[in-house]
Amino acid sequence: MAKLIDGKQISADIRAELHEQIEQWMAKGNRAPQLTAILIGDDPASNTYVSNKMKAAADVGINSKTERYGADITEEELLARIEALNQDDSVDGILVQLPVPGHINERKVCNSVSCDKDVDGFNERNVGRLCLDMNTLIPCTPLGVQELIKRCQIETFGKNAVVVGRSKNVGMPIAMLLHADGRNDTCAMDATVTICHRFTPPEELARFCRSADIIVTATGVPGLIRGDMIKEGAAVIDVGITRVTDPATGKTKLVGDVDFEEARKVAGHITPVPGGVGPMTVAMLMKNTFIAAKNLASKKVQN
Amino acid sequence: MAKLIDGKQISADIRAELHEQIEQWMAKGNRAPQLTAILIGDDPASNTYVSNKMKAAADVGINSKTERYGADITEEELLARIEALNQDDSVDGILVQLPVPGHINERKVCNSVSCDKDVDGFNERNVGRLCLDMNTLIPCTPLGVQELIKRCQIETFGKNAVVVGRSKNVGMPIAMLLHADGRNDTCAMDATVTICHRFTPPEELARFCRSADIIVTATGVPGLIRGDMIKEGAAVIDVGITRVTDPATGKTKLVGDVDFEEARKVAGHITPVPGGVGPMTVAMLMKNTFIAAKNLASKKVQN
Numbered sequence: 001m002a003k004l005i006d007g008k009q010i011s012a013d014i015r016a017e018l019h020e021q022i023e024q025w026m027a028k029g030n031r032a033p034q035l036t037a038i039l040i041g042d043d044p045a046s047n048t049y050v051s052n053k054m055k056a057a058a059d060v061g062i063n064s065k066t067e068r069y070g071a072d073i074t075e076e077e078l079l080a081r082i083e084a085l086n087q088d089d090s091v092d093g094i095l096v097q098l099p100v101p102g103h104i105n106e107r108k109v110c111n112s113v114s115c116d117k118d119v120d121g122f123n124e125r126n127v128g129r130l131c132l133d134m135n136t137l138i139p140c141t142p143l144g145v146q147e148l149i150k151r152c153q154i155e156t157f158g159k160n161a162v163v164v165g166r167s168k169n170v171g172m173p174i175a176m177l178l179h180a181d182g183r184n185d186t187c188a189m190d191a192t193v194t195i196c197h198r199f200t201p202p203e204e205l206a207r208f209c210r211s212a213d214i215i216v217t218a219t220g221v222p223g224l225i226r227g228d229m230i231k232e233g234a235a236v237i238d239v240g241i242t243r244v245t246d247p248a249t250g251k252t253k254l255v256g257d258v259d260f261e262e263a264r265k266v267a268g269h270i271t272p273v274p275g276g277v278g279p280m281t282v283a284m285l286m287k288n289t290f291i292a293a294k295n296l297a298s299k300k301v302q303n
Numbered sequence: 304m305a306k307l308i309d310g311k312q313i314s315a316d317i318r319a320e321l322h323e324q325i326e327q328w329m330a331k332g333n334r335a336p337q338l339t340a341i342l343i344g345d346d347p348a349s350n351t352y353v354s355n356k357m358k359a360a361a362d363v364g365i366n367s368k369t370e371r372y373g374a375d376i377t378e379e380e381l382l383a384r385i386e387a388l389n390q391d392d393s394v395d396g397i398l399v400q401l402p403v404p405g406h407i408n409e410r411k412v413c414n415s416v417s418c419d420k421d422v423d424g425f426n427e428r429n430v431g432r433l434c435l436d437m438n439t440l441i442p443c444t445p446l447g448v449q450e451l452i453k454r455c456q457i458e459t460f461g462k463n464a465v466v467v468g469r470s471k472n473v474g475m476p477i478a479m480l481l482h483a484d485g486r487n488d489t490c491a492m493d494a495t496v497t498i499c500h501r502f503t504p505p506e507e508l509a510r511f512c513r514s515a516d517i518i519v520t521a522t523g524v525p526g527l528i529r530g531d532m533i534k535e536g537a538a539v540i541d542v543g544i545t546r547v548t549d550p551a552t553g554k555t556k557l558v559g560d561v562d563f564e565e566a567r568k569v570a571g572h573i574t575p576v577p578g579g580v581g582p583m584t585v586a587m588l589m590k591n592t593f594i595a596a597k598n599l600a601s602k603k604v605q606n
Contacts, residue, residue: 107435107437123431124428124431124432124435124437125427125428125431126431127430127431127434127435128426128427128428128429128430128431128432128434129427129431131430131431131434131471131475132410132427132430132471133471134410134427157502158502158503158504160507166482166483166484168434168435168436172434175498179469179498179500180469181469190500190502192497192498192499192500192502192503192507192511193497193498194495194496194497194498194511195478195482195495195496195497195498196495197482197493197495199460199461199493199495200461200495201461204463204495207514208495208497211510
């Protein structure tokens with residue numbers, strides 16, 4: 001039976017560590033790290049995500065603020081507001097909750113956030129730096145997956161890893177962190193990595209998964225990864241999260257991409273959904289905000 | 304017996320096409336595209352590379368200039384010179400021949416070239432844009448590999464591809480172009496991609512290669528890819544180029560990563576070394592310079 005990767009507990013550990021590190025840092029005379037979120041419109045899911053992030057910030061000792069704008073804000077107004085936050089020395093991290101309304105160019109918005117304050121790691125320059133294995137702010141979910149693998153001491157060096165899904169915020173950066181050179185700044189994991197996606201034939205997906213020591217799946221397709229696709233003892237990290245209706249009870253619940261009940265019988269390690277990767281994303285956002293605060297403070301000292 | 308991918312002929316075709324396109328473009332009143340190369344020190348190999356590029360430029364109707372500096376040029380002087388070229392409206396493409404001397408930060412130099420004139424595609428912002436499947440100047444060798452695959456009508460959609468080598472200028476961007484979504488700006492190739500590297504165990508490398516429809520190897524390890532590692536009918540693209548001494552004759556010759564004589568008996572398509580990918584790199588530099596010239600001209604019209 002697989003060892004459960006308890007993302008809730010691990011993220012609580014990380015938040016506790018961060019809390020202590022931030023207290024020590026402030027004891028040296030630094031102000032509290034500060035995170036500003038921009039929330040546009042009134043989407044209930046976005047609202048919940050942002051308030052969870054703000055709650056986590058308070059828990060670790062990060063000051064936070066949510067700026068709310070109507071869905072009719074113009075792109076120009078939004079970019080001007082982000083630029084003001086870029087210039088504001090009291091702000092360390094800027095987070096624009098996605099998606100933005102259709103009349104606003106999302107890529108332009110992501111690129112407008114100063115690289116130094118880009119705690120989501122979505123600025124194209126930071127993406128470039130990540131893909132070049134350079135020191136940068138790394139997107140929170142990929143960083144959370146890397147942290148889970150490291151904290152569970154799952155061996156990756158020279159191992160086979162399969163990443164299922166090629167999204168630019170999750171699958172692609174995870175593939176980068178898994179395959180790249182561990183001696184470089186991102187402390188990547190030196191695995192042999194196969195990137196599978198919607199056009200990988202099902203029988204090939206199964207074949208690649210069966211020879212994988214690590215499977216990271218991020219597709220939003222419930223049940224895609226079956227128990228018979230998993231090698232005995234493999235680590236299975238499920239980034240998928242989909243709300244489905246249980247036909248038996250009529251109730252809805254959250255599920256991942258993996259058939260958890262089958263998979264746990266075969267895998268060596270497995271993340272539950274919910275309670276696996278999910279809580280790590282928020283913890284990594286806090287970590288990134290603290291990194292940004294430290295970098296900005298040391299830049300100020302240098303100037 | 305494998306069909307030979309004649310990179311020399313294909314690159315000649317591309318240069319001829321470019322020549323015609325550039326003539327047509329100039330007939331509309333545009334000036335000739337312009338490429339400036341910066342060559343530092345007196346490394347004979349760098350010297351040869353740059354003069355080959357300048358010769359190719361002349362052939363297709365691109366004006367070119369080589370600026371030569373002593374190995375004692377300071378980083379500050381070099382960056383100032385690049386900035387002057389960035390600002391110079393008569394320059395469309397800037398190429399800094401690598402490597403630069405050890406006292407100069409190569410990454411800083413690559414990032415200092417304006418994204419619009421970065422015909423090598425090495426600016427971190429352009430790397431980010433490539434990895435996000437956005438319209439950008441793509442490094443010449445990966446672009447040449449993509450072009451060879453397309454011109455030889457090698458099917459990639461849903462096929463298995465193996466990239467051997469994870470360098471940031473070749474392996475990584477090739478993996479990006481092979482696996483990503485064909486509907487996006489880079490017209491990527493929708494293959495399932497496995498990235499192998501120095502820490503992939505030899506037996507696993509062989510296993511991945513044997514199930515690959517396309518193998519792209521870029522390691523500089525002669526003989527790494529043997530005939531028995533190739534699936535019947537697969538396409539084999541050899542980016543490796545190493546000078547070795549023939550023990551029989553004592554003469555030196557250039558070889559790739561693939562055991563060519565063995566591999567050609569099994570593969571469906573194969574590139575020779577030399578004469579495969581090599582000539583494509585220079586042709587793609589010309590293509591990038593013309594793209595840069597057109598983009599800059601249309602920006603001027605917009606302003």
